Amino acid sequence: MELSNALAEATDRAAASAVAIHTESRGSSSGVVWRPGVIVTSEHALRRDEEIHATLPDGRIVPAALVGRDPSTDLAVLKCAEARTATGEFGDVTSLKPGSLALVVGRTRASGPVAALGIVSLVTAERRTWTGGSFSPYIRLDLGLQPTAVGGAVVDAHGRVVGVATPRFARFGAIAIPAPVVNLAVDTLLQKGHIPHGYLGVGLQPVRLPDALRQSLQHGEKTAAIVLEVEPEGPAHKAGIVIGDIFISLGGRPVARLEDVHSQLHGGSIGKPLTLKFVRGGAVQEASLLVAERSHGGI
Numbered sequence: 001m002e003l004s005n006a007l008a009e010a011t012d013r014a015a016a017s018a019v020a021i022h023t024e025s026r027g028s029s030s031g032v033v034w035r036p037g038v039i040v041t042s043e044h045a046l047r048r049d050e051e052i053h054a055t056l057p058d059g060r061i062v063p064a065a066l067v068g069r070d071p072s073t074d075l076a077v078l079k080c081a082e083a084r085t086a087t088g089e090f091g092d093v094t095s096l097k098p099g100s101l102a103l104v105v106g107r108t109r110a111s112g113p114v115a116a117l118g119i120v121s122l123v124t125a126e127r128r129t130w131t132g133g134s135f136s137p138y139i140r141l142d143l144g145l146q147p148t149a150v151g152g153a154v155v156d157a158h159g160r161v162v163g164v165a166t167p168r169f170a171r172f173g174a175i176a177i178p179a180p181v182v183n184l185a186v187d188t189l190l191q192k193g194h195i196p197h198g199y200l201g202v203g204l205q206p207v208r209l210p211d212a213l214r215q216s217l218q219h220g221e222k223t224a225a226i227v228l229e230v231e232p233e234g235p236a237h238k239a240g241i242v243i244g245d246i247f248i249s250l251g252g253r254p255v256a257r258l259e260d261v262h263s264q265l266h267g268g269s270i271g272k273p274l275t276l277k278f279v280r281g282g283a284v285q286e287a288s289l290l291v292a293e294r295s296h297g298g299i
Helices: 002-015 179-192 211-217 258-262
Strands: 018-022 029-035 038-042 052-055 061-070 075-079 101-108 112-124 138-142 153-155 161-166 174-178 202-208 223-230 246-250 273-280 283-290
Touching: 002 101, 002 112, 002 153, 018 038, 029 101, 029 161, 029 179, 038 161, 038 179, 061 179, 075 179, 101 161, 138 161, 161 179, 174 179, 202 258, 223 258, 246 258
Parallel strands: 018 101
Antiparallel strands: 018 029, 018 052, 029 038, 038 075, 052 061, 061 075, 101 112, 101 153, 112 138, 138 174, 153 161, 161 174, 202 223, 223 246, 246 273, 273 283
């Protein structure tokens, strides 16, 4: 009974800053009033950039304006002057561990607050996603996340907000986008309207290296990344990279997975050179790539 009452109280506190986000006559996702006048929601669940509305805790439906969206972290930031009740106390994400209770609180357009209870199933110090995002820590949740609760607040056992819920980067269940990552995204999107990412102008795919080639290259990894596409006038094209080249090292770090390339293309790398080692015709070659800013999907 004590646990049940505690969870109900935590839900009530989180619901005070939970909003429903909708852009069409049917369907909605959730959002969190992260700061007074600022709503955070799931980027992939936000179906359009205009004509966005939020259903507030008091039932009012008000317009919200998109500030910016970032697919790499699955976060979108909206401005809404009427959304004044911001989320309460933030929890310490570093204290979460497998087995910790986790509560996702969102809001539906018609029915009010929704909640899902589960546990933290996995915590790793850091993980990069296939979209180029970085979560530190990476927190996977074992719970059933309704579509209407996507973008809702993730609350710990003490009723403190530790992140935003999304199924985007989990094969099952959901993850909690950690509150520090959300804060950084909010700051950057409010300032710039987008989150800068580095760009090389190539399409890559993992490839397994033959043992003989690995030994001759003294490459410790069993896989590398092969170039399938080169964007005209992109950084890789200007450096002489062609289709079929195999990336084995970038910026002095081995390339075994696409994440190894993504990890070097953060905002701070834009405008700086990266040394690339690649294989062409069985021989190792080097090139210097000047990282550009990504304006669309790709590497």
